[in-house]
Amino acid sequence: MDGNGRWAKQRGKERYEGHIAGVESVRSSVKAAVRNGVEWLTLYAFSTENWGRPAAEVDAIMALFCKTVMGEAKELRDQGVRVKIMGERSRFSEEVLKMINYIEQTTADAERLTLVLAFNYSSRREITLGVQDIARRIAEGTLKVDDIDEQTISDSLMTAQMPDPDMIIRTSGECRLSNFLLWQSSYAEFYFPDTLWPDFTEEEFDKAIEVFAKRDRRYGLVTETKE
Numbered sequence: 369m370d371g372n373g374r375w376a377k378q379r380g381k382e383r384y385e386g387h388i389a390g391v392e393s394v395r396s397s398v399k400a401a402v403r404n405g406v407e408w409l410t411l412y413a414f415s416t417e418n419w420g421r422p423a424a425e426v427d428a429i430m431a432l433f434c435k436t437v438m439g440e441a442k443e444l445r446d447q448g449v450r451v452k453i454m455g456e457r458s459r460f461s462e463e464v465l466k467m468i469n470y471i472e473q474t475t476a477d478a479e480r481l482t483l484v485l486a487f488n489y490s491s492r493r494e495i496t497l498g499v500q501d502i503a504r505r506i507a508e509g510t511l512k513v514d515d516i517d518e519q520t521i522s523d524s525l526m527t528a529q530m531p532d533p534d535m536i537i538r539t540s541g542e543c544r545l546s547n548f549l550l551w552q553s554s555y556a557e558f559y560f561p562d563t564l565w566p567d568f569t570e571e572e573f574d575k576a577i578e579v580f581a582k583r584d585r586r587y588g589l590v591t592e593t594k595e
């Protein structure tokens with residue numbers, strides 16, 4: 369979800385107003401995902417690196433997270449949306465932790481769409497923690513070095529219970545991953561619309577689905593040619 373700050377600046381507003389406007393695009397994307405039969409939607413809401421932004425902006429994002437969770441949890445549950453927060457929790461305030469528990473518990477039984485919010489997430493940190501976990505199991509003698517396979521590594525990540533992403537969308541025209549799902553995106557389709565996140569509507573989401581449907585996914589193989 370990129371481009372909130374630029375969206376605000378273009379309108380002579382403060383950056384945090386762009387984040388507030390971005391919440392509407394979260395609603396639209398969730399709606400469009402449910403309507404299109406998408407079962408997993410992961411939104412990169414706050415990276416580990418984002419703590420380095422000015423304190424006022426970080427505080428505004430944390431406050432917006434709490435307010436949005438409070439206001440949307442029941443509505444999300446009623447739409448069939450189960451919410452999971454993915455990221456390191458040790459740095460969050462009591463209030464944020466309370467809201468994380470609240471939304472995860474409120475929506476736990478919903479079954480149409482799992483909405484994963486990557487919040488204080490970074491993929492290198494995730495991989496580092498996974499490697500520590502694997503090393504610990506080897507040291508304890510519960511895992512053998514030669515038994516480590518791709519599944520062992522996938523299972524050691526924060527995404528252990530999730531499928532790999534089929535498509536990664538980054539708005540605002542930036543063409544980089546910025547520490548998002550590095551291991552998991554090996555065969556993801558990438559899509560970089562110029563649209564700034566607050567302008568990302570249901571129609572924009574539908575367009576992404578159309579783009580995805582036209583991609584030829586070969587996974588390193590060759591396309592079958594019919595005689």
Ligand code: IPE
Pocket residue numbers: 369370371372373374375413414415418429540565
């Ligand atoms: C994305 O918008 C939202 C977060 C990272 C929280 P930005 O805040 O990165 O917006 P730009 O890139 O400055 O326009």
Ligand code: MG
Pocket residue numbers: 370371372
């Ligand atoms: Mg940005």
